[in-house]
């Protein structure tokens with residue numbers, strides 16, 4: 001469920017007609033709903049209310065500090081994967097003891113930054129990382145709280161580019177090596193072992209891979225405890241999928257996912273962390289765009305929009321599908337026709353969908369890409385010197401620009417002509 005619905009024939013974000021936002025801010029623009037973000041965060045909290053837990057929002061899904069502050073004020077923790085994301089979480093007012101640091105390539109500088117600013121735990125992904133973290137923490141007179149990210153070698157049955165829990169993926173330590181790595185960790189002066197971490201992939205639409213992975217985590221918890229490690233926290237990762245079309249069967253609900261966690265690791269007395277990103281933000285956002293031209297092609301019509309692959313990369317990168325709907329509600333029984341929906345970027349890959357059955361549209365009409373609140377704006381670039389797409393947050397009948405569209409002059413002003421060119 002989300003809060004983007006038609007009212008009086010116009011698609012609205014909560015109580016704000018998207019036509020009003022297009023007029024005030026221009027297009028393309030991302031629009032997020034406070035009510036949807038709040039609702040989805042609440043569903044995860046509810047799914048874990050049987051135990052001590054922290055829902056850490058995966059910042060990489062949507063890192064705008066207004067979104068982070070909204071979730072942080074509701075009690076969310078944050079899962080960050082870079083020093084930049086760590087700084088964003090802090091800028092949004094999230095305390096360090098609610099920030100988890102994940103990622104395979106943490107640098108010495110990032111480790112120092114997080115140790116200095118406060119950190120709940122590092123999810124360590126390799127032995128060299130463990131050694132470096134210990135050195136740095138010890139040099140600061142600290143012990144870094146860690147969980148080792150364990151790769152359970154399960155097939156997440158999702159798109160290859162977002163599967164992370166198979167042994168061939170770059171993530172985590174093979175589960176067979178986990179006991180050795182924990183033994184090493186326990187002997188390091190700058191390390192404090194607090195738990196175990198896993199994250200097997202994104203956009204999972206089936207609970208079976210989670211169950212398989214979490215059963216392995218339960219076994220590992222028992223084995224590590226028998227080895228003398230104080231395992232008190234389990235980080236289950238993120239990855240629960242969302243419906244990207246209204247026709248498909250909906251993925252499992254957070255409450256069902258919570259039940260899998262309870263069934264598998266619920267009896268171990270551990271504090272539970274989860275790191276959902278897409279499931280909180282995905283259906284809380286749309287990308288609003290305007291039709292520039294309707295171009296008649298050979299046997300097909302192209303709808304050329306002012307949004308492009310640089311603004312919403314998922315279709316070009318993952319062959320992802322987003323429903324594209326008209327902002328002005330079509331009349332009942334309006335006829336549909338096939339369109340190839342494309343952007344202005346000079347790449348054939350700048351195609352959002354081919355042969356989509358849509359009601360007739362014309363130049364100047366507004367459309368909305370649904371389910372664009374996660375991995376949308378965060379992946380945007382300035383390719384073709386198209387200014388970074390702005391973002392708007394709606395709450396009830398109010399809306400605010402939470403990231404401005406930069407003027408082209410500002411983009412060009414970042415470049416420098418070397419002195420020797422005169």
Ligand SMILES: *Cc1c(COP(=O)(O)O)cnc(C)c1O
Nearest residue numbers: 058102202238239275276277278
């Ligand atoms: C990407 C990622 C997440 C979030 O995944 P979603 O599919 O958006 O829920 C959580 N944890 C880690 C370590 C990640 O890399």
